[in-house]
Amino acid sequence: MTDELPKTDAVAGDSQPTGGEPLLRIENVAKRFGTFRAVDGVSLDIKAGEFFALLGPSGCGKTTLLRMLAGFEAPDEGRILLGGKDIAQALPHERPINMMFQNYALFPHLSVRDNIAFGLKRAGMGRADIATRVAEMIALVKLEGLEKRKPDQLSGGQRQRVALARALARRPQLLLLDEPLAALDKKLRESTQGELMELQRRLGMTFIIVTHDQEEAMTMADRIGVMNAGKLVQVAGPRELYEAPRSRWIAEFVGDINLFDAESKLRDGHRLVVGTRDAGTLVVAEPRQPVGESRFSVAIRPEKIKLSRRGPVSEAGREAAINRLDGVIADICYLGGTTTYKVKLDSGGLVQASVANSARLDVDAYSLNQHVVAWFTPDDCVVLPS
Numbered sequence: 001m002t003d004e005l006p007k008t009d010a011v012a013g014d015s016q017p018t019g020g021e022p023l024l025r026i027e028n029v030a031k032r033f034g035t036f037r038a039v040d041g042v043s044l045d046i047k048a049g050e051f052f053a054l055l056g057p058s059g060c061g062k063t064t065l066l067r068m069l070a071g072f073e074a075p076d077e078g079r080i081l082l083g084g085k086d087i088a089q090a091l092p093h094e095r096p097i098n099m100m101f102q103n104y105a106l107f108p109h110l111s112v113r114d115n116i117a118f119g120l121k122r123a124g125m126g127r128a129d130i131a132t133r134v135a136e137m138i139a140l141v142k143l144e145g146l147e148k149r150k151p152d153q154l155s156g157g158q159r160q161r162v163a164l165a166r167a168l169a170r171r172p173q174l175l176l177l178d179e180p181l182a183a184l185d186k187k188l189r190e191s192t193q194g195e196l197m198e199l200q201r202r203l204g205m206t207f208i209i210v211t212h213d214q215e216e217a218m219t220m221a222d223r224i225g226v227m228n229a230g231k232l233v234q235v236a237g238p239r240e241l242y243e244a245p246r247s248r249w250i251a252e253f254v255g256d257i258n259l260f261d262a263e264s265k266l267r268d269g270h271r272l273v274v275g276t277r278d279a280g281t282l283v284v285a286e287p288r289q290p291v292g293e294s295r296f297s298v299a300i301r302p303e304k305i306k307l308s309r310r311g312p313v314s315e316a317g318r319e320a321a322i323n324r325l326d327g328v329i330a331d332i333c334y335l336g337g338t339t340t341y342k343v344k345l346d347s348g349g350l351v352q353a354s355v356a357n358s359a360r361l362d363v364d365a366y367s368l369n370q371h372v373v374a375w376f377t378p379d380d381c382v383v384l385p386s
Contacts, residue, residue: 021084023048023206024069024174029078029088031064038064040230041078046208048173051200053221054210057253061230062210066176069208070099082173093122099176104163106151112138113147116165123170137165140199157188164196168203177209181216193219214254218242226250242301244288248384251299258305258351260298261386271378274298278349282323287383297384302354304380307341307366311373323381325351325374329366341366343374 022045031039039061046052054062067073069080071092080088087095098119106115116137120130138144141161151159160180167175180196181189197220200207211217217224218238225235234246245251248259260276267273272284276298284298306312311324330350331342334357341353351374366372 022046023050023083024208025079025081026065026069027079027081029065029068029075029080031061031068031073032076037230039068039075042227042230042232043078044225044232044235046206048206049204051197051207051220051222052209053217053224054208054227055212055214055217055224055254056227057212060227062227063178065227066099066178066208066210069174070097070176071095072099096173097176098167098170098172098174099178100163100167100180102179102182104151104159106159106162106166108151111148111150112143112154112162115151115162116169119166119170133169137169140168141165156184157192160184160192164199168205172205174206174208177207179211180209181211189216196220218254226253228253244382245299245384246289248297248299248386251297251382251384256302256352256354258300258302260300260349262296262298262383265296272383274383278347279323279325279345279351280347282381283378284381284383285378289385295386297386299382299384300351300376300380302340302352303338305351305353305374305376307343307353307355307372307374309370309372312375322375322377325349327351327372327374329368329370329372332366332368339365341372343372345374 024044024046026042026044029039029042030037042061042065054065056062064073068075068088071087071090071094075088078088079086082095082097107118110118113134116134117130120133125133138147141164143158143161143165146154146158151162154162164180181192184192193216196207209217209220218241221238223235223237224241226233226241228249234241234250236244241250241254245254251257252259260279260282262274262276262282264275265272268283270286272286274282274284276282279298282298287296312322325343325345325347327343327345329341330344333340336357338354338356341355343351343353345351353374
């Protein structure tokens with residue numbers, strides 16, 4: 001195990017690592033359980049100092065991939081290179097990698113101090129060095145004064161910090177986190193996200209977190225790899241992933257989305273005029289990727305849709321040349337900072353609009369069954385393959 005921490009900085013928001021060889025390279029890795037392919041030909045580069053998230057629904061293969069990185073599973077195909085060395089067949093203790101488990105896996109009979117020291121003792125570190133390292137870890141995760149407590153005397157957040165300190169104590173090149181915040185309540189989870197991000201920046205270490213929580217991944221990660229059915233379907237920074245998903249499935253999985261099935265299109269300069277089943281004719285921005293000539297989808301995020309009582313008006317007092325859909329408010333969900341409205345369109349479709357609550361009182365709010373106009377610009381639309 002190395003005692004030196006990487007000194008490189010993460011590059012936030014890049015869709016691909018830049019500059020130099022990656023710390024971790026996964027090449028066409030596959031894992032089968034019987035006839036089921038849990039991981040199916042995954043290739044991925046992760047740069048030193050990145051905070052990377054593997055995101056996907058339950059059973060998509062993200063935890064299996066993490067376990068192969070840790071050495072608890074061996075790939076049936078492909079290579080895993082760390083610092084240029086193939087570690088695919090190396091035992092867990094032979095890798096400069098540590099893993100923090102979802103259930104924390106603390107020893108119930110050991111104190112906080114002894115739980116953190118356990119891996120250091122197994123590695124044969126001297127007693128004085130262990131004491132120094134444990135004290136550093138306790139200060140790092142802010143557990144001063146709790147050194148003698150057992151796990152059952154700690155809160156969930158404190159147990160999570162002990163598990164994190166134990167995983168960091170041997171100063172691995174790569175730290176793997178398997179749903180580390182799943183057991184925490186919402187407020188504690190949000191505060192711990194910030195603490196993990198700050199800790200990762202201070203250490204300059206490479207973190208890979210597995211989660212099914214889109215908000216958690218987008219908050220914490222420099223880049224996100226989305227998995228589905230064992231495959232890596234898109235790797236991108238949070239903004240690119242949200243604003244420019246590659247497929248309808250990704251658009252539906254990451255955040256809320258309005259989707260319209262479209263069947264025809266006509267080019268108008270740098271825009272397309274398309275026909276949809278539920279929203280009539282729409283004008284949309286030219287797609288970033290090729291789509292079929294006959295069938296495709298138009299996607300619009302709820303916060304892109306504006307609502308008004310009379311429709312959009314330009315500065316000159318005339319109606320703006322943008323997409324307009326008439327309907328009535330069918331459902332209202334107040335969420336504090338925003339209110340989500342579901343609008344039943346005159347055409348029979350349903351759209352969802354998310355409106356910021358800028359006023360303290362509901363002077364600008366809409367009510368059930370009220371007629372509204374939902375509108376959006378061509379640039380608010382994303383055209384996706386069906």
